[in-house]
Amino acid sequence: MKRLFSTAALFFLFTASVFAITAQQEQLIVNNVQAIFSQAELVLPDTSRVPRLCGMSTILEAKLHFDELSPSAQAALQPLLSARPVRQKIYDTPSGHFRIHYDTTGSDSVRNATIRNAQGLPVWVDTLARALDSIWTKEVTQMGFRPPVGDSFYTPNGGNGRLDIYLENLGLGLGATFPDSVGGVLGNRATSFIILDNDYDVYPYNDPQSGIGPSGGMRVTAAHEFFHAVQFAYTAYGAEVVGGNLKPYWYEATATWMEDQVYNEINDYRQYLLFWFRAPALSFRNFSSDYFNPNPDVQNRVFRPYALGIYGQYLSKRFPNPSYGYSVVRRVWEQMATVTGFNLFSALDAALAPMGYNFISSLQEFYRWNYFVGAKVPLNAPDTLYGAEAAAWPSFELFDQVDSTSNYPTQHPEVFVPCISCHPTVIKFFCAPCFVNTVGFPCSTKCPPCRFVPYQPTNVSVINCVNDIEDLGASYLNLQNPGGGSFMEFALVSDTARPAPWFASAVGYNTGSRTYTFLSNQATDPSGKIPEVFFGDFGNYTEIVVMVTNSELVSSGAKRDSSAYAYSANVDSAAPPGVTQIVEGRPNPFRTQIDPYVKFPIDLDSLSGTWDIDLLVFSTSGEIVYQKNYELQGGFPYSETVNWSGRNGSNEPVASGVYFCKIIMKEKGTSRKVEKLSKIALIR
Template sequence: MHKSQYQFIKAIAGALLVVLALPFTSFGQVGVTGSQLHKIQESFLQGEIDVETAALEQVRLLYATGGLGEQSKVLHKCATPATMFVYNFRDQISSSALAKIEAYQNPPRSASKSLTTQTYISPSGKFEIEYETSGPDSVSVVDDDENGVPDYVDLVAESADSSYRHEVLRLGFKDPIPAGSTYRIVLENLSFYGETRTTGSFPQTYIRLENDFKNFPENSHPEGDEVGAVYVTVAHEFKHAIQYAQNRWAAPSGALNWAEMDATLFEEVVYDDVNDYYNYIKTGFGASTPYSSSIFFAPQNGTPGAYYHVSWMIFYSEVFGDDIWQEVWALIEEDNFLSIDDALRQVLPGRGTDFPITFVQNHLWHFASGSRIGLDDYGFAEKSEYPFSNVDTMFNTVPLQKKEVNTIRPLAARYFEVYPSSGDNGMIDIAVDFDSSQVGLGLLFYMKDGEMKERVATGEGKSQLYVPTDIAWENIDRLGVVIANYSGETSTRSLALAMGKNGNAITVRDPEYADLPKSFRVYQNYPNPFNPTTNIDFELPRSAFVELDVYDITGRKVQELTSRFYQLGSYSIPFNAQGLSSGIYFYRFQIDDAIFTKKMTLVK
């Protein structure tokens, strides 16, 4: 088996957990689904059907019923994944089967249709739009601007030029249009939004696009759903053309899930005001509940996940800018078998961070969406329009016992939510036991003053990841906890979550904290006697609020040395008695609920 085919199969395998959750979803008059193509590819992976049958079944699904003549017809998001499958396995498909596929995809054109086909060159000169003005593939002939070209064709040309400006000229992606050529877009009555097809002459492709987008799912474009659908579909399919030009749709980045995530992202990059992707992360465009294949619904299923995981890529665009994807795809062009997540692992150090940290932050943003948004600007720009995220467990008090956590698959996470009760106090510290593979821990503090605070840590090659904080349970309304597996290859197992508070200390086994104190300790000041300065040392086995005051022999407080939160560790606080008389003084610690008092002597 060729390496590209092995990678394609591996990429399908990574998608199976997403596929199993994919339902048929109805949007108004037309049913929209992305699951059937996935399921056929799954059957191939499981050995239930051979590669030739898988290729033929996908093509039949898309083409056998023709266009949207009936309102009850099932509508597919994008047909390009089927084209990718045939392209990657073409050397294993018989010539007779390839001929059948060709017949489905390119039925013979009638003489009358050939005579009525018209073309229009976009204003940039880059795109040639083919269209009909009669018959089943006809576009609307309305021409309000009276330029002799149907307004719908003008709209397609405008969106193609805009996509080219954003994706090639502004962001610097490889130009899929050979010098001196125009790029062909064919308008037809389809059972899907669009498709990017190869021409047999690398790197050339062409796009097939729905001819009217009537009764398609809702979006938010101010000029209407049909206009919005044209815009995002052209941006989406043109990104598929760029993918082909850069790595010939080689898996894993060129397989269904990563490729569709990437193309769907560029709908949002080019046309931020359309938001067609809301239909794939929520149960309906205006709903607040998460779609069953989205990260919001099932973060434990793992990325990639085609259209339904586009929010994962939006995170990186919003944090680092859209140009990060040009860097990612430049690496993929050099190494066709590089996955998008592995390319990010190479790019992010140049942005001052790393993939494990950002992977955890990505899931914290998903947690803080929908009904869990805070009062500040933390998280996605459109977080209020996103659905809420499902959690494994919600705690109404800080648990005293460890919480066993199920295995976390590659590039997946599990979410927890804690509402501290009135009796929960003391500094927050969290530990995750695991199998020494890798784990990420994200904490999201919903402060009582409305601020959101974030803590992120990662660990590998040890059996516990411990995170102390300087935040008290009594100062938060709730805590979001994300336990994540940032590996693209191996699962994280043997997980348990522990939470510390006053009266419920965590047993710390993280080797990073091996030399830390095992109990509260307050030491005798040194030197003693002293004149006029001395040092007072103490040790904390966990984060705590510390007050340290000095009193004279009559019990009068003469100086406050500290009153604040300290993380676990060893500390030394200086005391200067310059303005005090010789004599005996007492220093008094209050560490959370514990009190320690010692005597010292000032001799001048």
């Protein structure tokens, strides 16, 4: 295989790492790059079934650490990283956007090279050319993304300024997009070229049962890799770097999302979903390049960024308006282009702000959506959430990732055992049995002998422990109705040794009719608790599902750790009266770029009737800037929130400053009245 070296390419895209790599890390980088190009023995955990990967992330990782590699490793990788392949023939696509470089003989020969169209062009190349032109039309013309940066201003550039596509017999990689020249007049942007496999004779495309076929594999990979070239037209520096390790999960997630936007009928992304649904506790930010490690936990981390493409599907379906929809992902990339370096989460906040969301609130809703897939796709609204297509997805329950119970108070002896000696006011508990796990952590690290939780819900003697939920990860609780219970009491408290901001979203679900009702959203208070939440209509459902998200978002350089929480649930035939009250608004100060609303929780007692509620927002001069009327129906104890978005009655953002929020509650037909005045600092 011949390669033509680029003298114009600026080889290193990232600031040299201050973390010296080990010999083991160096060997992993060399093995990964060589495996992409079939220059190393390809021994994966299951060579017949493991999905193949995009090589772009491997290329970026190798370039990031190139200066740290030994001379022998540099010599082995430089021809692969800085040179373009030399092919026997070229073909310019009809649109004028692409030049395809291909062979018709030898190991890199295209599939069925002797089968040609009327013009003598191999049908495989002709099919690819048509696909590429169609992909450009979809991603650039229709969806409004930037076109890739042209490379006509330097040589070697494939012969002209078109985007060059090289067909090569790849190994681990299905394709790879190379950032070629960056910096200078390009700023954060990079030119690029793409290498695609020459025949896609690998699983799942060579398996007739997949229904995709080699041609389908070629199409979706072309859409994926082309979107990497589009991403480089925004920024080549947007990947997160943690401890010297590159984590381009957003690049891979949105490229996988794009596959389905262009070729919705192929559904190639599904092969990665099992790595998402069998490990919900892993962080949104996970990325691993340890491709050859057979440990299932490592494999979950390797393929999780591709499965994360369903977050893009959530954004598209949740905000389908032409002003949003595709544009949510596009606006994120537009925001990322404004900064040199990693700014994904602030970019997501900015893109979602017009809809009253931010990244964290969207993530919490995304995790809620993820429960209603597979056999849980709602029958009462099959076109809502992800739609009927999600019926073919795996689910958390398929991989035993849902903590289910029908015994109350909650008690799981195999997971939770109270310590023998307990202080009367402190619950002391540990997880058992405690095994040495597959990655070799000692028992005391994986499952500490005791935790101390200075909180105990009323009338509940047993608490259930849920361990090792990573930052921006989630867990799922299925609280089944045992029959005869019409009221449920639920509470949650964060582990004090590893505290995290937890968010619990509850949904009532009926398994027979597959109908669901969203019940409540609750976040832990400053003390780390979600006090008793009452579900007075538990008898209307066969189960209540609680999605619990670790909402901790830390900076790239900060220490990230998994956390744990304890929850309790109890069922009764009648609800206690409870208390009607208005709780202080939070967050305060209210930063509109971080939180979509300032929320005033309202607790109603079970003796309540219907309440008429007025929210009045005053400026410091006494002017009413916003007002809204609500009506809440009582009859059982539950919590609701009254929200203010920081806008006036004309839906215009108000200025930063101090505002007084007054809530007046009047119970209809009685003289009961509850009022509260809160002072809120609003910061834009």
